[in-house]
Amino acid sequence: MGLLLPLLFFYFGWFGKSWINNLTLAMVYVLLGLGLNIVVGLAGLLDLGFVAFYAVGAYFLALGAEYLGIGFWTALFLAPLLAALCGGLLGFPVLKMHGDYLAIVTLGFGEIIRLVLVNWISFTGGPNGASVPDPTIFNLEFVRRARGDAVAFHDFFGLPYSSDYRYLFVYLLLFVISMIALRFFTQLRVMPIGRSWEALREDEIACRSLGINHVTVKLSAFMLGAMIGGLAGVFFATAQGFISPQSFNFFESVLILSIVVLGGMGSSIGVIIAAFTLTLLPEFLREFAGYRVLIFGLLMILMMIWRPNGLLRPKRSVFRKSEVA
Numbered sequence: 001m002g003l004l005l006p007l008l009f010f011y012f013g014w015f016g017k018s019w020i021n022n023l024t025l026a027m028v029y030v031l032l033g034l035g036l037n038i039v040v041g042l043a044g045l046l047d048l049g050f051v052a053f054y055a056v057g058a059y060f061l062a063l064g065a066e067y068l069g070i071g072f073w074t075a076l077f078l079a080p081l082l083a084a085l086c087g088g089l090l091g092f093p094v095l096k097m098h099g100d101y102l103a104i105v106t107l108g109f110g111e112i113i114r115l116v117l118v119n120w121i122s123f124t125g126g127p128n129g130a131s132v133p134d135p136t137i138f139n140l141e142f143v144r145r146a147r148g149d150a151v152a153f154h155d156f157f158g159l160p161y162s163s164d165y166r167y168l169f170v171y172l173l174l175f176v177i178s179m180i181a182l183r184f185f186t187q188l189r190v191m192p193i194g195r196s197w198e199a200l201r202e203d204e205i206a207c208r209s210l211g212i213n214h215v216t217v218k219l220s221a222f223m224l225g226a227m228i229g230g231l232a233g234v235f236f237a238t239a240q241g242f243i244s245p246q247s248f249n250f251f252e253s254v255l256i257l258s259i260v261v262l263g264g265m266g267s268s269i270g271v272i273i274a275a276f277t278l279t280l281l282p283e284f285l286r287e288f289a290g291y292r293v294l295i296f297g298l299l300m301i302l303m304m305i306w307r308p309n310g311l312l313r314p315k316r317s318v319f320r321k322s323e324v325a
Contacts, residue, residue, distance in 0.1 A: 020167040024239045026279040027174045028232050033259040033271035034178075034185050035228030040257065041266035042194060043221035044201025046103040048253050049090070049110025053083040053226040055117065055248035057233025062130040062243055063123070072135035075234050083230025084223040091222030095215055098204075110253055117245040129244030132237045134166060142166035167239065174235045181228060185268050188224075197221055198266075258296070262303055264310025274310075 032054060039047045057079040064070030070078070094105050117124045124130060134142050139150050144161050146152040154161045188194040196217045199207040208214050237243050259278060263270030282292060303310070 020164065020171055021239060022280060022283055024167065024171045024174060024235070026276045027171065027178050028236045028239070029256070029259060029275040029279050030178050030272050031181060031228055031232035031235070032256045033263065033275050034181050034268060035225040035232065036256050037185065037260050037266060037268070037271055038188070038197070038228070039221050039225040040260050042189065042197040042201065043218065045218065045221060046099065047106045047225070048103045048257065049106035049108070049113075050225070050229055050256055051248045051250070051253040052110040052113040053086060053229035054233045054236070054252070055113055055245075056083045056086050057230030058237035058243045058248070059117065059124065059130065059233075060230070061234050061237045062132045065133045066130065071133065072234070072238055076231070079234045080227040080230040083233070084227040087222040087226025088219055090226075091219045095218055107250070107253070110250065114245050114248055117248070127244060127246070129242055132241050132243060134241070135170065135238050137169065142169065170235065170239050177231070182268055182272070189266070193217070193220060258300060262300070262310055267310060270310050
């Protein structure tokens, strides 16, 4: 439904560029929520600097295109790997930290990345940001007139030119990858590594006494979560066409964490509902934009009172007696 409805609405002219962008942003936050859910929801590691991996993916595409000529598809594969490497570099020094101490260190890591992006003006563009090239598909460009040997997308299919094709393509590809990530997340929970994360979350001492390597378990959570965050960054940069350090501030980390908490720690479906709610709801309440943070805080308080475990608590798998016997 999420794939077909936007196509139908776009075909009949009910969806414009703004709504496609809103849906794309919502799907980006779905990816971010799934990534952070691995770290916080499954492994129980409070990460307040997750936005750093988001920024790594976005800036890898922008700077890679400017300095190395890297395109969208190359960045789509390499940016998650670079983000995973950064996740490992963050995870290794904090192996012995827990709770508030871990949160403070990860928060500092996120701020370090943001400050580097702001102050390294000669490389990143500083506060002025960096432009992002348009994506292509099979040498088809989403422009009015193609360059070189490339062909314009609308000319190839005999369609009238519209800049909306680019945004629709990004959304459809993002939707497919988000569904793959959702399936991947669901399978992780029942795999040995997922069980190890949950054991680590419940009791690290008991986890280590059972012979589970806590170093490998923690690093895998940080790296896999960071990988998905970097992937989301590539799509965000492509959809926006321009990025700046302001897009990766502390409030973004809070928003991503709130999506995980509101949706339910470890719940994939809950994360999707929370991501769409927190992303699309402000579009319907634009007249209250000045009270966004206040409404956001009240919503969190109400959720802690009404549903302290989030919108959807993840189901625990159990064995039937016949299976145990």
